[in-house]
Amino acid sequence: MPVQPTYPGVYIEEIPSGVRTITGVATSITAFIGRASRGPVNDPVTITSFADYERNFGGLSVDSTMSYAVQDFYLNGGSEAIVVRIYGKDGTNEGVATIDLPTLGSPGGPLTLYASSPGTWGNNLLASVDYNTDDPTANPGSPPAPDPNIFNLIIYQKNEEEITKVEEYLNVSLLENDKRFLPRLLEQRSDFVNVGTKNDGSWDIPSMRPAEQLDPNNDPILTAASGGSDGLVLTETEYTGVEDDKTGLYALRKTDLFNLLCIPPPERGTDTNPAVYSQAIALCVEKRAMLIVDSPYNWASPISKAVSNPKDNLGTLLITGTNARNAALYYPLIQRTDPLRTNQLDTFVPCGAIAGLMAKTDKDRGVWKAPAGNDAALNSVQSLQINLTDLENGQLNKLGINCLRSFPLTGKVVWGARTMRGADQHGDEYKYVPVRRTALFIEESLYRGTQWVVFEPNDEPLWAQIRLNVGGFMHNLFRQGAFQGKTPREAYLVKCDKETTTQNDINLGIVNILVGFAPLKPAEFVIIKIQQLAGQIES
Numbered sequence: 001m002p003v004q005p006t007y008p009g010v011y012i013e014e015i016p017s018g019v020r021t022i023t024g025v026a027t028s029i030t031a032f033i034g035r036a037s038r039g040p041v042n043d044p045v046t047i048t049s050f051a052d053y054e055r056n057f058g059g060l061s062v063d064s065t066m067s068y069a070v071q072d073f074y075l076n077g078g079s080e081a082i083v084v085r086i087y088g089k090d091g092t093n094e095g096v097a098t099i100d101l102p103t104l105g106s107p108g109g110p111l112t113l114y115a116s117s118p119g120t121w122g123n124n125l126l127a128s129v130d131y132n133t134d135d136p137t138a139n140p141g142s143p144p145a146p147d148p149n150i151f152n153l154i155i156y157q158k159n160e161e162e163i164t165k166v167e168e169y170l171n172v173s174l175l176e177n178d179k180r181f182l183p184r185l186l187e188q189r190s191d192f193v194n195v196g197t198k199n200d201g202s203w204d205i206p207s208m209r210p211a212e213q214l215d216p217n218n219d220p221i222l223t224a225a226s227g228g229s230d231g232l233v234l235t236e237t238e239y240t241g242v243e244d245d246k247t248g249l250y251a252l253r254k255t256d257l258f259n260l261l262c263i264p265p266p267e268r269g270t271d272t273n274p275a276v277y278s279q280a281i282a283l284c285v286e287k288r289a290m291l292i293v294d295s296p297y298n299w300a301s302p303i304s305k306a307v308s309n310p311k312d313n314l315g316t317l318l319i320t321g322t323n324a325r326n327a328a329l330y331y332p333l334i335q336r337t338d339p340l341r342t343n344q345l346d347t348f349v350p351c352g353a354i355a356g357l358m359a360k361t362d363k364d365r366g367v368w369k370a371p372a373g374n375d376a377a378l379n380s381v382q383s384l385q386i387n388l389t390d391l392e393n394g395q396l397n398k399l400g401i402n403c404l405r406s407f408p409l410t411g412k413v414v415w416g417a418r419t420m421r422g423a424d425q426h427g428d429e430y431k432y433v434p435v436r437r438t439a440l441f442i443e444e445s446l447y448r449g450t451q452w453v454v455f456e457p458n459d460e461p462l463w464a465q466i467r468l469n470v471g472g473f474m475h476n477l478f479r480q481g482a483f484q485g486k487t488p489r490e491a492y493l494v495k496c497d498k499e500t501t502t503q504n505d506i507n508l509g510i511v512n513i514l515v516g517f518a519p520l521k522p523a524e525f526v527i528i529k530i531q532q533l534a535g536q537i538e539s
Helices: 050-057 065-075 120-124 182-189 236-240 248-254 274-287 310-315 321-326 351-364 390-397 433-449 460-479 503-507
Strands: 030-034 045-047 081-085 098-101 111-115 125-130 151-159 162-172 193-195 260-262 290-294 327-331 334-338 344-348 401-407 411-415 492-495 514-517
Touching: 030 065, 030 248, 030 351, 045 050, 050 065, 050 081, 065 081, 065 334, 065 344, 065 351, 081 248, 098 125, 120 125, 120 151, 162 182, 182 193, 236 248, 236 274, 248 274, 260 274, 260 351, 274 290, 274 321, 274 327, 290 351, 290 433, 321 327, 321 433, 327 351, 390 401, 433 460, 433 514, 460 492, 460 514
Parallel strands: 030 081, 030 260, 260 290, 290 327, 327 401
Antiparallel strands: 045 081, 098 111, 111 193, 125 151, 151 162, 334 344, 401 411, 492 514
């Protein structure tokens, strides 16, 4: 703000430089959607390790293909993931275990505690109540007496034959005005239980106080939970959810950013429903993310259907048109050991491992490097569902199907880097995965980094600031080796002036910014030409 001089002397005025640094967004935050043994339903949870997944969602589960995909993600270099648990209801059963603690007096129902999420894990919870508390209103010097409204609640969890205390709530009350009101404490602090609510949203609590649960030897009497269920096998309904309610796929609209999306099938030996992929790709386009598509399970039996009839089989995935630029298909499935089945080999989808490999490549080389080649080795993969030959690989590659190959010494590697618009007949400008991901990275970074422009005076001073800041961002990428070209002029373009923004645009409140870049495309075919030189004849 200009200085308003009022007295004789020296004034200092700070002038803004117009520099607003644009920071590049993350490139490999991976979203997973599927079944889990525990955890919140339709609520995205950010994790940074598989240990986080174990704490929040119960770890590996035989019935959860998503749990293996998340483990593969971290085994292959992944860092940050967003997990959305969805649940298949068994009719009207919510699948939540309950603990009914008896109350004193009649009439009066029990104090019912609910497990924090559906699943049979809740059946391992137990609880006890005691009144080993002091009366804060007692006179000094008098023997302490228990307050009939204040009690202690202890939560236990059974793990095989061992029972462990997991949470303890001391000096709590069922009086709503009390500062230690139990339902409020459980809602804010407990990872295991809460108190149910009525239809109007108020807490469903009994009018009578809970009965003390102690035997004559002063040991706690534990009340066990029951009624927890892991639900039915997931269907299209659970995956797609309801858009207005932000459930299923649309729970990801609650997140700020994700870059990759993995949707493992509902159970082993099955495929993700193509209708789910169809809605997922639309969401990925909206959120500027890539969908990692797993090949169907039966493509390898009895002989690769992908090879024998690829065009018809690709059509069944329902990912077509320009939206397919935001999807990449990987074939075949992977085989790895299963710790829950005495390390026997089983077949799993590769999406988690591919996402982890992309995250590792982004960190080591940058999002513009194709996540493929000899350096793109897959960890934890013992074998592939089918071993492809060079000729089969060539047939699939020209259709935009990325192959997983097994080579001596190198091991199992990703040997393709095309989007699902990468078929030769399409001739699409976003044929390659790294080109598409680089474009999405630039789009999202500029979208977030130019929010300050909104409502600024639309004239040359603003345009100059835009050129300065966007140009600085693009030049930084150029210095990191993200573009083709030896000079900035060959590598990128930033234009914002009276040629891009006409007077009519100004009248409509529009400022147009033109950003161009020369992408790095992978060396997909290396051709070595060998010629025999004829002996030199002296003449």
